[in-house]
Amino acid sequence: MTSSPIIILTGGGTAGHVSLNQAIIPPLKNMGYDVHYIGSRDGIEKKLIEDSFPGLPYHEIRSGKLRRYFSMKNFTDPFKVGAGVLQAYRLIRxxxxxxxxxxxxxxxxxVILAGRMAGIPVVIHESDVTPGxxxxxxxxxxxxxxxxxxxxxxxxxxxxxxxxxPVIRPELFEGSKEAGLRLAGLSGxxxxxxxxxxSQGSAVLNEAVRSxxxxxxxxxxxxxxxxxxxxDRTLDGTEGYAQFEYVTGGLKDLLKAADGVVSRAGSNSIFEFLALRLPMLLIPLSAEKSRGDQxxxxxxxxxxxxxxxLEEERVTGESFLEAVGKLNSNTQRMIxxxxxxxxxxxxEEMAELILRHSSSS
Known part of the structure; x- marks a missing residue:
């Protein structure tokens, strides 16, 4: 009996670096592939993959953070990356x-460096306009x-x-407005x-909304x-307001219940809003806090x-309220x-594109 061909997926640090992998795992498994995931020990990818796919092999490696700014950790993290390369190389071999x-x-x-060292085909996916x-x-x-x-x-x-x-997780189209309203305790x-x-929240958005x-x-x-x-526990019980730290399984229902969304401008999220025909007010991360991709x-x-x-530098209580008003006024035009x-x-289509570059193709 021949064993199933193996494919390794990797990516993490934020939910956006995991969502596509979550989407393509089922079709890859349906195509007969044995899927393995390489991630960090403490990253959000570990919880997301293990919660979504119990039993799928998850392999932890060390990984240092790559920073564009000065930090003493910039002198030590390259050694973590080196250790991670050795761990990944052994696993890949x-x-x-x-x-x-x-x-x-x-x-x-x-993982990618180790893959090249081992002679394994490597395919990368980039969601933003300019590469991270x-x-x-x-x-x-x-x-x-x-x-x-x-x-x-x-x-x-x-x-x-x-x-x-873009690739959109099919379960996002399966949301129930009634379930979303019930989860949020709203009348509709x-x-x-x-x-x-x-996934990590935004102090700017939180302050703008609550103010x-x-x-x-x-x-x-x-x-x-x-x-x-x-x-903010002082807002518990406020009629018409429901707050959550983070929602995974019920997100599709909350999206279905929404008439408009205010969000950062990460690529995965905004393409999901587009696919769901959900009008959006985007407040991208400023150039001071990011490389400007959003x-x-x-x-x-x-x-x-x-x-x-609405640019982050221009966010005040008044400008936020005005921007929400524009969102409401332009809803039909956006749709x-x-x-x-x-x-x-x-x-399924994305999985087929990826597999065209496998060693067996």
């Missing part, structure tokens, strides 16, 4: 996968890079690149604004995903008519623009 697929994040760098630091370092060692935005392809050096477009008699700052909560609640209900450790994402979505944009957008790839 043992498993002999047909392919390594990376969604990015710090933990992916040692981890992917930028790893791309020269990849056989192929898939991008979400066509504008990203010219940024890819020393590797073939294809714009494959008024429009619902969903505010989410990503204007009485004004917002005059005309709408608010569901607020505020991030781990950022609940700013580019938000501008492209605004140009396409999918979103209103019409979204309906003209190209349909996203299915996880």
């Amino acid at each position: 043992k498993l002999r996968p047909e392919l390594i697929f990376s969604k990015g994040g710090f933990v992916s760098v040692p 630091l981890a992917n930028k370092l790893a791309m020269p060692f990849a056989d192929h890079v898939f991008t979400v935005f066509p504008e990203t392809v010219p940024h890819v050096k020393k590797a073939e690149a294809t714009c494959s477009g 008699k008024r429009p619902v604004l969903l505010v989410m700052g990503g 204007q909560l009485p004004a917002l609640l005059r005309t709408m209900d608010v569901i607020h995903l505020c991030g781990q450790g950022h609940l 700013i580019l994402n938000a501008r492209l979505f605004a140009k396409a008519g999918f979103a209103e944009v 019409l623009s979204m309906e003209k957008a190209e349909a996203p790839k299915t996880p």
